[in-house]
Amino acid sequence: MNEFDLIAEIKARTPAGSGVVLGIADDAAVLQPTAGMQLVATTDNLVAGRHFIDSGENRATTEEIGHLALAVNLSDLAAMGATPRWCLLTLTLPEADSSWLRGFLDGFLALAAEHGCSLVGGNVTRGPLNIGVTALGEVPSGQYATREGASVGQxxxxxxxxxxxxxxxxxxxxxxxxxxxxxxxxxxxxxxxxxxxxxxxxxxxxxxxxxxxxxxxxxxxxxxxxxxxxxxxxxxxxxxxxxxxxxxxxxxxxxxxxxxxxxxxxxxxxxxxxxxxxxxxxxxxxxxxxxxxxxxxxxxxxxxxxxxxx
Structure with missing residues (x-):
């Protein structure tokens, strides 16, 4: 299995989503936001051995890693009061392991489907295990939440x-x-x-x-x-x-x-x-x-x- 086999595997399991004009297989995705909405963007990385245990009897399963990689990004969207729409996935893998990828996608895509978040692109390369996800959500214009706004008595x-x-x-x-x-x-x-x-x-x-x-x-x-x-x-x-x-x-x-x-x-x-x-x-x-x-x-x-x- 090579890089393009991995991409083909991902594409085959990724359904077309709402607002996706052009998804996986081109240089970039083309997306159509909903009228009257603002985009909310967030990104996060998972590093093996730091964000999840990758060795030993109780090491994280590939399905758990896939879920976690998307969940931490969707949580950021939740904190902004945003609805998830799209995401991009960057995988750095030690080897092109189809079994590992299938387990990872089981967790990742199940959570994506639960929240209506379409995978629209990303990147795959070789190296120490590292997973990056960018998630995009929508919020009615001007109605996003922020971490600022504290006042005495709240x-x-x-x-x-x-x-x-x-x-x-x-x-x-x-x-x-x-x-x-x-x-x-x-x-x-x-x-x-x-x-x-x-x-x-x-x-x-x-x-x-x-x-x-x-x-x-x-x-x-x-x-x-x-x-x-x-x-x-x-x-x-x-x-x-x-x-x-x-x-x-x-x-x-x-x-x-x-x-x-x-x-x-x-x-x-x-x-x-x-x-x-x-x-x-x-x-x-x-x-x-x-x-x-x-x-x-x-x-x-x-x-x-x-x-x-x-």
Whole structure:
């Protein structure tokens, strides 16, 4: 199997999508955005050994890698309140392995189909395993969400549950385990993002860690987080019964939930896009982020967020 065989395999499994004037097989794709919409673009890379375990008994499956590669990009679109439309895929592979590619495409294209995101092009080359994805979405003109807009008194709200991904990584769970699924097959909160964009003053996806991502939002302001209110899954509660250890996992990142700042007077529903919403704190003018226990006492934390160069 050579480069062109790989491309042919990808093309054969990629259906024509809405708005695709010219897709895979030319020098570039030609796309037709919907009238009255603005394009939202994002890109991300997965590096073997850094973003997923690529060796050992519990290494990531090719299907999990394919899902994760697209999911992290769709999560960015969710945080902007955008609807996924198209994506491009760049694969750097050690060898032209048809079995690896088929497994990868199983995960990648299943998630793409779920969210109506058409694969329209990309690149394939030889080298150490590295996966790059660019995703394009649409949002009604001027109605995108951003991470800016923090003000004192806003409620801090998260979707879903926190800490599952970090627990899946730390405990090296096998395929099929719910914590491992949250680590390698996160669910992009597209529907929740669309709903929250209409009520939130600011929004971001929690990829680098709750406190680090919150710091990006509040800037020179501050925040109080109630650790006893952090949403916890049954799987995490069973795997990590110690509250302090569990709280540390919930700060670690990789959950790809949405973090939103909502004005105090805004009515907050119990869920958005079918996903639970939980208020976990408030924006303050303290200039720092403080985590409080159930009694309102400050806790020491050292989870500053993920840094790719650290």
């Amino acid at each position: 409620r801090i709200v998260v979707t879903g549950t926190l800490g599952d991904a970090a627990a899946g990584l730390k405990l090296e769970k096998p395929p099929g385990d719910p914590l491992r699924k949250r680590l390698l097959k996160p669910a992009p909160r597209i529907a929740a993002g669309l709903e929250l964009a209409g009520m939130a003053d600011a929004m971001i996806d929690i990829s680098d860690g709750l406190l680090g991502d919150l710091a990006h939002m509040v800037g020179k302001l501050g925040a109080e987080i109630r650790c006893d209110q952090l949403p916890t899954s049954i799987a995490l509660a069973e795997a990590s019964p110690d509250r302090r250890e569990r709280c540390s996992l919930q700060f670690a990142g990789g959950d790809y939930e949405l973090l939103a700042l909502v004005a105090e007077g805004t009515e907050l529903p119990d869920s958005a896009g079918g996903v639970r919403l939980t208020e976990i704190g408030r924006v303050t003018d303290s200039g720092r982020i403080v985590c409080l226990d159930a009694g309102g006492r400050p806790l020491e934390t050292n989870e500053s967020g993920w840094d790719h160069f650290r």
